[in-house]
Amino acid sequence: MTGTPASSVLFPRVAFIGIGLIGSSLARAMRQHGLVGTIACHTSSDGSMEHAKELGVVDEVYRSAAEAVRGADLVVLAVPIGANAACAEAMASGLKPGAIVTDVGSVKQSVIRDVSPFLPDSVAFVPGHPLAGTEHSGPDAGFAELFISRWCILTPPPGTPEAAVARVRALWEAVGSKVDVMEPGHHDRVLAITSHLPHLIAYTIVGTADDLASDAKQEVIKYSASGFRDFTRIAASDPTMWRDIFLNNREAVLEIVQRFTEDLTALQRAIRWGEGEVLFDLFTRTRAIRRGIIDQGQAYGSGIAPPPVPEKVE
Amino acid sequence: MTGTPASSVLFPRVAFIGIGLIGSSLARAMRQHGLVGTIACHTSSDGSMEHAKELGVVDEVYRSAAEAVRGADLVVLAVPIGANAACAEAMASGLKPGAIVTDVGSVKQSVIRDVSPFLPDSVAFVPGHPLAGTEHSGPDAGFAELFISRWCILTPPPGTPEAAVARVRALWEAVGSKVDVMEPGHHDRVLAITSHLPHLIAYTIVGTADDLASDAKQEVIKYSASGFRDFTRIAASDPTMWRDIFLNNREAVLEIVQRFTEDLTALQRAIRWGEGEVLFDLFTRTRAIRRGIIDQGQAYGSGIAPPPVPEKVE
Ligand SMILES: NC(=O)c1ccc[n+]([C@@H]2O[C@H](COP(=O)([O-])OP(=O)(O)OC[C@H]3O[C@@H](n4cnc5c(N)ncnc54)[C@H](OP(=O)(O)O)[C@@H]3O)[C@@H](O)[C@H]2O)c1
Numbered sequence: 133m134t135g136t137p138a139s140s141v142l143f144p145r146v147a148f149i150g151i152g153l154i155g156s157s158l159a160r161a162m163r164q165h166g167l168v169g170t171i172a173c174h175t176s177s178d179g180s181m182e183h184a185k186e187l188g189v190v191d192e193v194y195r196s197a198a199e200a201v202r203g204a205d206l207v208v209l210a211v212p213i214g215a216n217a218a219c220a221e222a223m224a225s226g227l228k229p230g231a232i233v234t235d236v237g238s239v240k241q242s243v244i245r246d247v248s249p250f251l252p253d254s255v256a257f258v259p260g261h262p263l264a265g266t267e268h269s270g271p272d273a274g275f276a277e278l279f280i281s282r283w284c285i286l287t288p289p290p291g292t293p294e295a296a297v298a299r300v301r302a303l304w305e306a307v308g309s310k311v312d313v314m315e316p317g318h319h320d321r322v323l324a325i326t327s328h329l330p331h332l333i334a335y336t337i338v339g340t341a342d343d344l345a346s347d348a349k350q351e352v353i354k355y356s357a358s359g360f361r362d363f364t365r366i367a368a369s370d371p372t373m374w375r376d377i378f379l380n381n382r383e384a385v386l387e388i389v390q391r392f393t394e395d396l397t398a399l400q401r402a403i404r405w406g407e408g409e410v411l412f413d414l415f416t417r418t419r420a421i422r423r424g425i426i427d428q429g430q431a432y433g434s435g436i437a438p439p440p441v442p443e444k445v446e
Numbered sequence: 447m448t449g450t451p452a453s454s455v456l457f458p459r460v461a462f463i464g465i466g467l468i469g470s471s472l473a474r475a476m477r478q479h480g481l482v483g484t485i486a487c488h489t490s491s492d493g494s495m496e497h498a499k500e501l502g503v504v505d506e507v508y509r510s511a512a513e514a515v516r517g518a519d520l521v522v523l524a525v526p527i528g529a530n531a532a533c534a535e536a537m538a539s540g541l542k543p544g545a546i547v548t549d550v551g552s553v554k555q556s557v558i559r560d561v562s563p564f565l566p567d568s569v570a571f572v573p574g575h576p577l578a579g580t581e582h583s584g585p586d587a588g589f590a591e592l593f594i595s596r597w598c599i600l601t602p603p604p605g606t607p608e609a610a611v612a613r614v615r616a617l618w619e620a621v622g623s624k625v626d627v628m629e630p631g632h633h634d635r636v637l638a639i640t641s642h643l644p645h646l647i648a649y650t651i652v653g654t655a656d657d658l659a660s661d662a663k664q665e666v667i668k669y670s671a672s673g674f675r676d677f678t679r680i681a682a683s684d685p686t687m688w689r690d691i692f693l694n695n696r697e698a699v700l701e702i703v704q705r706f707t708e709d710l711t712a713l714q715r716a717i718r719w720g721e722g723e724v725l726f727d728l729f730t731r732t733r734a735i736r737r738g739i740i741d742q743g744q745a746y747g748s749g750i751a752p753p754p755v756p757e758k759v760e
């Protein structure tokens with residue numbers, strides 16, 4: 133792209149494999165901040181990459197992943213994580229020596245397992261995960277501000293050159309994110325509780341409602357109150373993305389589901405036996421966590437506007 | 447209050463027992479729309495009712511519930527539902543013949559069980575539940591617009607005079623609500639799924655996180671992503687109110703928790719055995735419910751602003 137100050141260009145040529153919510157948001161943000169020269173792109177369907185070009189999000193589109201990445205200084209894998217292995221294999225022959233490959237997938241051990249084997253030694257792999265998103269998909273859903281004030285977690289496997297990690301860090305910081313480096317397995321365990329379990333629960337409860345007889349289901353929709361309504365928003369997230377997350381973070385998710393189920397069983401028992409203090413104590417303890425999140429300025433996502441009056445938890 | 451057009455006054459004198467989030471919101475809305483003459487109030491602590499008077503939400507405060515309701519045309523019970531029986535007993539001797547008693551509690555069978563026995567035959571009882579709220583408490587948290595476009599469900603027991611139901615309906619409609627009449631047990635089963643189960647689940651998952659070792663807990667707060675963050679908001683709701691709800695809607699809640707647990711177990715199994723289609727099918731089905739809620743204009747609560755771009759679910 134012309135007109136961006138050359139001094140701030142971090143990567144003259146960037147290739148995106150996948151240009152949906154996350155890919156197109158990053159591409160928009162890179163352009164906005166003048167971090168990139170030319171953006172090339174490949175996706176699985178012609179229609180969607182042509183559309184991204186029409187939107188002005190990318191400059192060039194290629195039917196072959198290997199063609200798309202040719203000459204790129206940075207390659208961003210931004211596809212559902214189940215597609216990572218195939219994309220890595222398809223693009224490998226086009227990668228230029230010295231290129232950096234990164235990704236944005238929500239699970240990190242599986243990405244390293246799926247992508248690393250296909251990459252030549254001359255290329256550095258710096259896996260990443262921006263903790264930012266909405267329940268929408270596709271290039272139209274993206275926006276340049278998505279990553280502002282959000283964390284991005286990088287999980288470079290042992291032996292990754294420090295200089296490559298530093299350049300990917302600089303990219304995320306330039307688009308407004310805070311960056312941390314973490315061991316991939318640790319990332320997957322933390323995300324299992326902060327993101328994967330909540331989504332599983334939301335899908336379950338909305339599914340439970342969907343299984344009700346037709347009349348009852350209509351009433352649940354009609355009278356959907358706070359709580360359920362919020363769960364339906366989460367449970368409207370992309371099915372492919374979430375299927376892949378659960379299949380690829382199996383152990384960590386099953387472990388935390390197990391704990392959750394034990395805790396729910398204990399509460400169920402307290403309700404059955406009328407143990408009001410058990411309920412009251414838990415309901416008081418949980419407020420401290422909310423307070424912590426508000427204090428860290430992470431209380432509202434990029435997709436939801438905060439309430440007009442600042443939130444307080446006593 | 448002076449200055450309101452007399453023609454629109456529905457109840458010349460109204461007494462609130464309890465003036466927290468819901469009570470003070472209703473009092474504010476009644477004033478704003480000129481539906482009331484004088485508002486009297488009683489709560490358990492002097493400080494809180496004096497504060498409501500300072501805020502201008504009520505005109506007169508009384509240390510005795512019987513004194514507060516004396517001469518009132520309408521009495522609104524707006525206390526945690528565990529306090530209903532004691533409040534009904536305490537106020538009964540002050541009720542004037544022909545008065546209407548209503549409430550705003552989140553469970554309806556228990557309110558009828560707890561309150562009806564204390565009411566003289568000369569008084570009509572029209573239990574109600576506005577499906578509106580936030581996770582905040584107390585008179586400062588209330589606002590007149592809380593009920594606009596929200597449902598209010600009335601659950602008059604058999605034999606309640608039609609005229610009394612009509613007047614309470616007129617009140618809620620005048621403050622912006624849509625009103626439905628429902629059998630109390632049916633109300634409790636619907637709310638168990640749309641509100642009580644989601645809150646129980648949110649409390650559980652935040653509790654599960656709170657039980658983690660201190661380091662891990664700090665990380666969960668720090669990296670709290672979409673999903674968990676939303677659950678913490680729900681799990682910051684008032685502990686007394688929610689303890690009372692679970693203790694008083696025990697059967698319906700336990701029944702729906704049981705279904706939910708079965709459904710979660712099935713998903714857990716699908717993850718363990720890598721059954722991607724089971725996950726994908728459920729995650730696709732759940733989107734239809736969200737679409738239904740958006741179509742009915744109930745997608746966002748009074749406490750959360752909708753996102754800048756209208757939400758679409760394909
Ligand atoms: N959404 C979130 O909230 C969020 C947050 C953080 C991280 N992530 C991660 O970001 C990644 C992308 O998610 P997203 O929300 O951006 O998804 P999305 O909006 O659905 O976009 C996915 C993109 O990948 C392309 N694609 C799919 N399969 C492909 C294949 N086999 N070969 C080439 N391109 C393919 C799609 O193009 P076609 O339409 O042409 O197939 C589309 O451009 C996922 O790994 C997810 O875990 C998501």
Ligand SMILES: NC(=O)c1ccc[n+]([C@@H]2O[C@H](COP(=O)([O-])OP(=O)(O)OC[C@H]3O[C@@H](n4cnc5c(N)ncnc54)[C@H](OP(=O)(O)O)[C@@H]3O)[C@@H](O)[C@H]2O)c1
Nearest residue numbers: 464465466467468489490491494525529551552579583584
């Ligand atoms: N919050 C929601 O989202 C929501 C939504 C729909 C319905 N509801 C229902 O509305 C009712 C009130 O909830 P809220 O959110 O308004 O609660 P809140 O903000 O905590 O206010 C409760 C009020 O009740 C008073 N109170 C408590 N115990 C009392 C007693 N023994 N005698 C007299 N007054 C007493 C409190 O005064 P003191 O401080 O002096 O004790 C306070 O004024 C509950 O039954 C709840 O189920 C709540």
